[in-house]
Amino acid sequence: MSANKTFIQALANAAQRPVELSPVREATTLGAGLLGHVAIGSFASISEIGQTWRPRETVEPSAALDRERWREAIKRSKAWESGLSSLEF
Numbered sequence: 001m002s003a004n005k006t007f008i009q010a011l012a013n014a015a016q017r018p019v020e021l022s023p024v025r026e027a028t029t030l031g032a033g034l035l036g037h038v039a040i041g042s043f044a045s046i047s048e049i050g051q052t053w054r055p056r057e058t059v060e061p062s063a064a065l066d067r068e069r070w071r072e073a074i075k076r077s078k079a080w081e082s083g084l085s086s087l088e089f
Contacts, residue, residue: 002027005059012061020055 001007002021012019024030037043 008059009062012059013063014065016061016064018061019059020053021057021059023054023056 002025008019008021022030034043034049035046038046038049043049
């Protein structure tokens with residue numbers, strides 16, 4: 001998901017918070033490796049690992065979430081359900 005710039009921008013806009021992107025695509029693997037370092041004593045704590053964090057990019061919110069437009073879009077999409085349910089594949 002972090003490669004999808006539209007999704008990341010929408011997430012930042014919806015949360016009205018900056019979104020920091022991991023410097024590596026396989027962040028789960030990186031996290032497991034860093035926890036291994038804590039286990040063997042390379043890092044004293046998880047907090048110490050946090051001090052090394054350097055995001056690849058930070059995406060700032062570019063627009064406030066318009067909740068009224070969102071509610072209207074939900075209302076419109078509910079009308080699609082019956083029409084789509086009648087389709088045969």
